[in-house]
Amino acid sequence: MGRTFRGLVIAIALFAAGAAGFAIWLAMPATPPKAPELGSLRGSVEQGRYLATIANCVSCHTGEDGTPYAGGHAFHTDFGIIYSTNITSDPEAGIGGWSFEQFYDAMRFGLRDDGAHLYPAFPYTAFTKLSDDDIASLFLFLREVAPSAAKAPENELAFPFNQRALMKAWNVLFLDTNRDMYAADSSSPVDRGRYVVDALGHCSACHTPRNLFGAERQDLALSGGAIIDEVMPGKYRRWSSVNLTPAKTGLGPWSKTDLMQYLKTGENGKAIVHGPMNEVVMNSTRFLSDRDLDAVASYLQSLPARERRSGRRPDPDDLKRDEVAYTVHCGSCHLPTGIGDVGLGISLAGNAVVQAPDPASLINVILYAPHLAPPPFVLERTRMKPFGKRLPASEIARITSYLRASFGNDAGEVSVEQVNAQR
Numbered sequence: 001m002g003r004t005f006r007g008l009v010i011a012i013a014l015f016a017a018g019a020a021g022f023a024i025w026l027a028m029p030a031t032p033p034k035a036p037e038l039g040s041l042r043g044s045v046e047q048g049r050y051l052a053t054i055a056n057c058v059s060c061h062t063g064e065d066g067t068p069y070a071g072g073h074a075f076h077t078d079f080g081i082i083y084s085t086n087i088t089s090d091p092e093a094g095i096g097g098w099s100f101e102q103f104y105d106a107m108r109f110g111l112r113d114d115g116a117h118l119y120p121a122f123p124y125t126a127f128t129k130l131s132d133d134d135i136a137s138l139f140l141f142l143r144e145v146a147p148s149a150a151k152a153p154e155n156e157l158a159f160p161f162n163q164r165a166l167m168k169a170w171n172v173l174f175l176d177t178n179r180d181m182y183a184a185d186s187s188s189p190v191d192r193g194r195y196v197v198d199a200l201g202h203c204s205a206c207h208t209p210r211n212l213f214g215a216e217r218q219d220l221a222l223s224g225g226a227i228i229d230e231v232m233p234g235k236y237r238r239w240s241s242v243n244l245t246p247a248k249t250g251l252g253p254w255s256k257t258d259l260m261q262y263l264k265t266g267e268n269g270k271a272i273v274h275g276p277m278n279e280v281v282m283n284s285t286r287f288l289s290d291r292d293l294d295a296v297a298s299y300l301q302s303l304p305a306r307e308r309r310s311g312r313r314p315d316p317d318d319l320k321r322d323e324v325a326y327t328v329h330c331g332s333c334h335l336p337t338g339i340g341d342v343g344l345g346i347s348l349a350g351n352a353v354v355q356a357p358d359p360a361s362l363i364n365v366i367l368y369a370p371h372l373a374p375p376p377f378v379l380e381r382t383r384m385k386p387f388g389k390r391l392p393a394s395e396i397a398r399i400t401s402y403l404r405a406s407f408g409n410d411a412g413e414v415s416v417e418q419v420n421a422q423r
Helices: 003-027 045-054 100-109 132-142 166-174 189-200 256-265 277-283 290-302 316-329 360-368 393-405 416-422
Strands: 074-077 080-083 226-232 235-240
Touching (some): 360 393
């Protein structure tokens, strides 16, 4: 679907959504429920520092100049470009002049200090499930962040997506503020993990597919989504995120130890951190407490397996032909069996990236090579080279299709058009 046509469809759908939500809008209270008094909550700067780290606030709120929390990070979306805001303690450019009530309303209801609606690129749809105590801790920590006078660029959104008032209808339809399932202080590892993954870590923002309105599809929660991010400096393309459920095409082959090792170190016997996940591991998950690391792994393993079909399977005769291309270009590191080697290529068998519903990330790895995390991450393996300039799109499509249907993998074939879309 072309971007112009898709934009038109989305615009019409948003108009329809606005009309559908109008009656509910009229019935809504004029102002959100009042925030509790800050002094009545158990908040602390140190707890807020930990929470901000696990929520990975610094990655999204740090721009190209590298000033932590000063905003300016560009989010490329189907609706245009949205820039993150300055959340330092600067009273003018940042949130240093905000009251706790204003901060609470932003986290819980997606409202700016002036009452205008925030866009859900800021994941208030997840943060709304945080406990009042944790919101207080985050507020206290951010008040201690060194001020910066940096101002984020204006968003680059086309009409009607630049109309923040539409977000009220969107929130009526898609913002769920019910916190009954989320207990920050639960002694149950699964319940604590649900809180860290769904609320604090907002993992669904990337790992859940979205509908035409840009809202997460709860029926397919954590089964794999897509974002737009860099494949090389200044070049943005689609990235697919893996299925985090225990599905065969997701994290089903991973043990609890595998999960914990990957989140803590960025590497296990089945995967190596790369691409958009670099910042998640290096700035966030490697700092999880032992309790929370165990809780996250416990929760992910408790999820119902959600398998996603991903297109037609390659013809068996084509696979025989494509095996030759795989052997020539990939087999020396990943081995003819696809199981890889500890000092060479990662295993492709049962690989969640290889089997993702959307093959975009796999194609990116082949075209541009894996973008590995910076130090202190160290990889003691042979580095893969990019094939984007070595092989035509037709051959990359054949190799990718072969990977997705071999070594026990079960995913659809890849077209030349899909490869060219990532170039």
